[in-house]
Amino acid sequence: KNQVEQSPQSLIILEGKNCTLQCNYTVSPFSNLRWYKQDTGRGPVSLTIMTFSENTKSNGRYTATLDADTKQSSLHITASQLSDSASYICVVSAVATDSWGKLQFGAGTQVVVTP
């Protein structure tokens, strides 16, 4: 069973609107959580990374939240733009001796922004 579950699987939003993507995980012991944006035909690009002690982090119009108690994270996109159309992947790292740990990937949420 995948230890990182993302929802919804896909969504369509109108340009200028806000949206929120969800990530639930069971990875333990938790080290950090990353959100990546992947444009079609490109490699993923890091948006945010949060450790256990952080509960929110922003990158421009992207704001990620983390509740380590409930093992939930969300990615909020404000005032969406056509360029936000992409797949958003949640990646959770378990604690390990090496700084990168063991990475668990979500299946991604496909976001389509329409004019």
Add this chain to the structure above:
Amino acid sequence: DAGVIQSPRHEVTEMGQEVTLRCKPISGHDYLFWYRQTMMRGLELLIYFNNNVPIDDSGMPEDRFSAKMPNASFSTLKIQPSEPRDSAVYFCASSLRGRNIQYFGAGTRLSVL
């Protein structure tokens, strides 16, 4: 910097053939990662290196897959013999210890017929 460079961008081969994918990490980065992405399984970490040494290869699917990093600026992922189920996009990424951000290449789309 040109970023992580992968070659080729596309590879079409026949079942049973050997396939070699190449990666040049960002200069100065000491970590290198190989990933595979499919619609069914999403993004999977295959193997990663630190200072040219393989640290974790538990994601390598089977003995047909091998990866090497002969120096800090070059890595290869080899599949021998290739099978249709190996068809996927293979990504290489690099990072600098302590920065915790991975930079991905554009990927190699592999099709095994």
